[in-house]
Amino acid sequence: MPLNTITVEQLSKNYQVPEREAGFSAAVRSFFKRKYKDVKAVQHVNFTIPQGEIVGFLGPNGAGKTTTLKMLSGLLHPSGGKASVLGFIPWELNPDYLRSMTLVMGQRNRLSWDIPAADSFLLNQAIYRIPDDEYKQTYKELDELLELEPLIKKPVRNLSLGERMKCEIAAGLLHRPKVLFLDEPTIGLDITGQVRIREFLREYNKRTGATILLTSHYMADVTALCERIIIIHQGRLKYDGGINDLSRKIAPFKLIGVMLADADSHDLSGYGTQVQNEEDADKKYIQVKAEDVTRITSRLLADLPIHDITITDPPIEDIIEQAFNQ
Amino acid sequence: MFLIIKRLWQVNWAEQWQYRANLLMYLLYWLVSPIIYLAVWTSIANQKGSVNGFTANDFIAYYMVLLICDQVTSNIVIHTFGYKIQDGTLSGELVRPIHPMLTNGLVNNIAFKALTMMGLTPIWIILYFLYKPDFSGMSLSNMLLAVPAMILAFFIGYLLSASITSLAFWTTRVYSIHEFYFALILLFSGQFVPLTLMPKVVQDIAQYLPFQLLIYYPIQLILGKLSAQQIAQGYVMSLIWLGISGLLFYLVWRNGVKRYSAVGA
Numbered sequence: 001m002p003l004n005t006i007t008v009e010q011l012s013k014n015y016q017v018p019e020r021e022a023g024f025s026a027a028v029r030s031f032f033k034r035k036y037k038d039v040k041a042v043q044h045v046n047f048t049i050p051q052g053e054i055v056g057f058l059g060p061n062g063a064g065k066t067t068t069l070k071m072l073s074g075l076l077h078p079s080g081g082k083a084s085v086l087g088f089i090p091w092e093l094n095p096d097y098l099r100s101m102t103l104v105m106g107q108r109n110r111l112s113w114d115i116p117a118a119d120s121f122l123l124n125q126a127i128y129r130i131p132d133d134e135y136k137q138t139y140k141e142l143d144e145l146l147e148l149e150p151l152i153k154k155p156v157r158n159l160s161l162g163e164r165m166k167c168e169i170a171a172g173l174l175h176r177p178k179v180l181f182l183d184e185p186t187i188g189l190d191i192t193g194q195v196r197i198r199e200f201l202r203e204y205n206k207r208t209g210a211t212i213l214l215t216s217h218y219m220a221d222v223t224a225l226c227e228r229i230i231i232i233h234q235g236r237l238k239y240d241g242g243i244n245d246l247s248r249k250i251a252p253f254k255l256i257g258v259m260l261a262d263a264d265s266h267d268l269s270g271y272g273t274q275v276q277n278e279e280d281a282d283k284k285y286i287q288v289k290a291e292d293v294t295r296i297t298s299r300l301l302a303d304l305p306i307h308d309i310t311i312t313d314p315p316i317e318d319i320i321e322q323a324f325n326q
Numbered sequence: 327m328f329l330i331i332k333r334l335w336q337v338n339w340a341e342q343w344q345y346r347a348n349l350l351m352y353l354l355y356w357l358v359s360p361i362i363y364l365a366v367w368t369s370i371a372n373q374k375g376s377v378n379g380f381t382a383n384d385f386i387a388y389y390m391v392l393l394i395c396d397q398v399t400s401n402i403v404i405h406t407f408g409y410k411i412q413d414g415t416l417s418g419e420l421v422r423p424i425h426p427m428l429t430n431g432l433v434n435n436i437a438f439k440a441l442t443m444m445g446l447t448p449i450w451i452i453l454y455f456l457y458k459p460d461f462s463g464m465s466l467s468n469m470l471l472a473v474p475a476m477i478l479a480f481f482i483g484y485l486l487s488a489s490i491t492s493l494a495f496w497t498t499r500v501y502s503i504h505e506f507y508f509a510l511i512l513l514f515s516g517q518f519v520p521l522t523l524m525p526k527v528v529q530d531i532a533q534y535l536p537f538q539l540l541i542y543y544p545i546q547l548i549l550g551k552l553s554a555q556q557i558a559q560g561y562v563m564s565l566i567w568l569g570i571s572g573l574l575f576y577l578v579w580r581n582g583v584k585r586y587s588a589v590g591a
Contacts, residue, residue: 015587070417073421074421075417075420075421075586076586076587077584077586091584093421093583095423095424096423098421098423099423101421102421103417103421105417105418109415109417109418110418110422112341114340114344114345115340115341119333119336119337119340122333122336123330123333123334123336123337124422125333126329126332126333126334127330127333127422127424128423155344
């Protein structure tokens with residue numbers, strides 16, 4: 001066992017993406033002469049992860065997280081640089097490597113769409129050469145945590161997104177991998193489901209000493225599981241370190257959301273920076289420094305006809321964007 | 327490995343079974359052209375007595391055997407894997423420690439065949455009583471020899487189709503390339519008409535191509551039209567083409583996977 005389970009040196013990936021203007025004449029021109037744009041998805045990324053660590057891999061959409069995960073799991077060949085996982089070069093797709101890691105992506109992936117998950121599980125048992133007793137044991141544990149039993153007899157396409165995700169995760173973990181690459185493992189799950197997956201991952205990590213690298217849009221996933229995070233932005237590594245340092249350094253802000261009796265007649269700009277929140281149009285949101293939350297909240301409550309008030313952390317995407325657009 | 331194949335079979339069989347109505351439609355569609363060739367050539371031969379020595383009964387026997395040979399040696403890998411490479415669903419299979427096309431793809435094709443064969447059998451029997459072909463040239467030994475020949479042919483065809491399908495790693499126009507490949511099969515395999523009725527130049531070229539091994543060779547073998555020497559030649563050609571198509575697939579796949587850039591998530 002090498003000292004570091006995952007070693008990444010100067011890892012880079014460029015995509016050549018064909019591009020053309022919209023319209024008929026552009027289509028004709030591109031038929032004869034195709035223009036390509038070089039997209040630098042990942043640029044000279046370095047990091048190491050020791051065995052048993054859970055690391056959160058963060059960044060806005062299109063930052064290069066998934067591309068990096070795909071290179072580490074062997075799906076993509078890099079354009080440059082090196083990576084080693086468990087002593088293997090991932091993209092050589094050595095069967096011994098594939099048997100000791102898992103890649104769970106937030107889409108259908110390991111499960112056959114048209115048949116019950118139970119059949120796919122049994123197929124995985126054979127493919128990963130899992131002995132019967134070990135398989136039963138692992139399945140029992142997964143079932144306790146994810147409540148799989150009512151789901152696995154229905155064709156996968158009849159499951160809800162969250163139910164499917166549970167089955168995907170189970171299918172990816174039946175062979176007890178030593179390294180887990182999880183791309184949005186809790187996407188589509190309700191709060192209970194998210195909490196269960198988190199608990200399960202923590203427990204799995206504690207019991208087996210597995211190394212976990214996960215991306216998530218839910219800050220709670222990351223704060224609950226990871227002591228260390230790596231932030232990547234526009235293909236470059238921007239931060240690698242403790243999670244507590246990050247929120248102190250980058251996001252000493254809170255969001256206050258207020259629902260007012262007559263929203264349009266009040267101007268909140270005197271209290272803090274107004275921000276848009278499309279998901280919750282009924283409320284007005286302002287962003288204030290963490291140390292000012294108490295003071296401003298009491299001012300708001302005293303000054304305005306407030307029906308409802310909430311205080312939350314800014315979404316992870318916002319924190320990261322703030323950090324690197326400054 | 328046996329357990330993997332068994333479980334792959336269970337999954338693929340269940341999957342294909344879900345689409346049995348689709349398969350029946352596919353089968354009917356697939357049956358149209360050989361049955362038209364059969365009807366047209368038979369009526370021409372009936373009018374003229376024979377076409378280049380082929381009597382009406384020769385045509386009937388030829389196309390009746392063709393229905394079975396084509397069913398055994400053809401494959402649908404372009405339809406099951408082309409889109410997986412293009413839309414990124416291949417990812418899930420690529421990170422499994424078994425080769426996607428040489429395990430799952432193969433078993434999937436065989437499950438598909440098993441199911442379509444179930445549909446073909448009654449249709450074949452009806453056609454048999456309609457046309458009452460004369461199979462007097464057939465012998466048990468030739469039929470037994472044809473079984474490994476057809477299995478070899480299936481693998482040759484599968485590896486060639488899989489190589490073309492793997493071009494999807496480079497281009498999104500892989501379906502047109504495969505259509506062209508189908509045209510070659512139609513022309514050089516004996517699917518359209520028995521090769522001896524083709525112009526001399528087509529016959530000469532066909533001799534060196536793998537396509538006649540998929541259809542013409544096993545049909546002639548089953549019908550008892552080949553000498554011992556011709557049978558042996560066919561086997562040698564089959565082994566050579568199995569090697570070539572295997573190497574081709576190995577190279578295309580190996581380089582293709584390096585280019586794979588799973589689209590989307």
